[in-house]
Amino acid sequence: MRAPAIPLRLIALALITGLAAVLRLVDLGAVRLDPFYDAAVRSMGVSWHNFFFGAYEPGGSVSIDKPPVDLWLQVSSVKLLGWGSTSLKLPEALAGTVAVPLLYAAMRRPFGTLAGLLAALALAVLPIEVITARSDTMDAVMMLLLVLALLLLVRACESGRTAWLLGSAAVLGLAFNVKLLESMVALPGLFVLAWLGLPRERATASDTAPESGEGPRGVRGRRAWQLAGAGAVYVVIALSWLGATLLYPAHSRPWAIGSTNGSAWNAAFVFNGSERLTGKTVEVGQSSSSTQRSRGPGGAVHRGNTPITPPSPTRLLARSGQLPARWLGWEALVALLLGIAVLISLARRDRDRLKRAVAIGVFVWLATGIALFSEMARLHPRYVESFTPAVAAMFGIGVALVAGAGKWGRWLALPLTALLAIPLVASIEAVEDRTSDAGNVGALNSGEQSALSAYLLAHQGAAHYELAAGSATTVASLIVQDHRPVLMLTSYNGQPLTSPSRLRALAAQGAVRYAFLDSRCSAHTLKTTPGCAPAARWVRAHGTDVSLQAGLRSKGLLWRLP
DSSP states (O other): OOOOOOOHHHHHHHHHHHHHHHHHHTTGGGSOOOHHHHHHHHHHTTOHHHHHHTBSSTTOSEEOSSOSHHHHHHHHHHHHHOSSHHHHHHHHHHHHHHHHHHHHHHHHHHHOHHHHHHHHHHHHHOHHHHHHHTSSSSHHHHHHHHHHHHHHHHHHHHHOOHHHHHHHHHHHHHHHHHHGGGGGGGHHHHHHHHHHHSOSOOOSTTSOOGGGTOOOSOOTTHHHHHHHHHHHHHHHHHTHHHHHHTTSOGGGSOEETTOSSSOHHHIIIIIIIIHHHHTOSOOSSOOOTTBOOOOSTTHHHHOTTSOOSOSOTTGGGOSSSSSOGGGTHHHHHHHHHHHHHHHHHHHHHOOOHHHHHHHHHHHHHHHHHHHHHHHOSSOOGGGGGGTHHHHHHHHHHHHHHHHTSOHHHHHHHHHHHHTTHHHHHHHHHHHHTTOOOSOOTTOBOHHHHHHHHHHHHHHOTTOSSSEEESSTTSOHHHHHHHOOOEEESBOGGGOBOSOHHHHHHHHHHTSOOEEEOOSOOOTTSOTTSGGGSHHHHHHHHHSEEOTTTTTOSSSSSEEEOO
């Protein structure tokens, strides 16, 4: 008996998914790491307290500026596979790969196999998605969750079943716990999709859902109740981790880096929310005399503290910079133009509720991303992961629509599909250049770090803290290497965390013997500089400069405390 033939569409999908995997996994370990988040991964493996809060240093005194859901995956990866560059980035690379067949499934249901395959291919070769999936930041995992939410929502609109809708809302809430307000770029489009796509009423008793205890779905207003329930689920899931932190007494909660009051809520909605939009804040951590400035292959995105081209309607079409047009802008522009054509065509000829809802919803998602990131004051390339699925989906829908418009449409669809060669070439170049979109916060010069670590190991004795750090964001790579508790003198923007009296007492007890200050303080220095904090001034007034003895290249960096 002959085995059943494998459908061609599944073979094509397997090839596209394989291409996505190759682009995201080849030479993954050679891509530069992000010391800031890697320090948290190292510290979170020390205790369940650190694991839950996303502690930045092993002592658990401060935490990262975001919920640690994505970092939980990285901690699990390094526990299973061992600490290494590949294991740290593997969850992101796998997330970027899995999103490809999920987007196919979401688009195939309303628009057919061709649209699904083209959308999957567009996402597979999109350079900024490839780069982000090869970096140890959390944006690729967030993107995967957005695609999954889209698929569940399409199923909800097909069937009218509330369970699919609530599942989509729960996944969106989980995406918020990965990358906070960045994940909300998808909300307007997905809400429009749900509002237009969910059945408003069911006229017959045959369309019941006995497993949910519902009767005939013929009650008007049911859609509004469904959406209200989904909104409630979203809010509960989205705020679940932030709410759970309040179950701990204040003295047990780490200080959230970036916050003004130590609260994870403040870090989430102010530092990572309103201040990102207005440009009031800069990236966590600042370059210093001891910070490694990497400009290797793909150096354009290695300049982590340099914002992208200033806001303008053509920002995403810039030819160079941190987010050149070949990485996203050209594909987004083609998708936008195709989206307009799709909406016009469906308005004139197609009354299919699901098709119209998905097309309009994806277009709103796409337009929201383009508008927001064209005008957002502070933008980094990885942020656009919040709408890359919409770019790919609208491209697939548009080209498939053109291909179905007769003989001339099929001829036109061929060059449109061939346009994907441009992002494919750019993605291959990014892989060859080992381009990373991760930051470089807290990366000490490798030579100085080795000398500093060796000196501290030889001289600190039984001190609990490896050293006191002038800023919470300057010694990340040292934490990764030595995974020792570090006493933080200041948080972001020079906000004091340790008073001179407490530092003096800890030094007298022998709990900390050295302090590392990588920023100075003068009459012309901003008072928010970590080097101007009261504890840092006390160190300079009472400590002994041992920088040169430790093998550091300049004075004023390492101090022995009295």
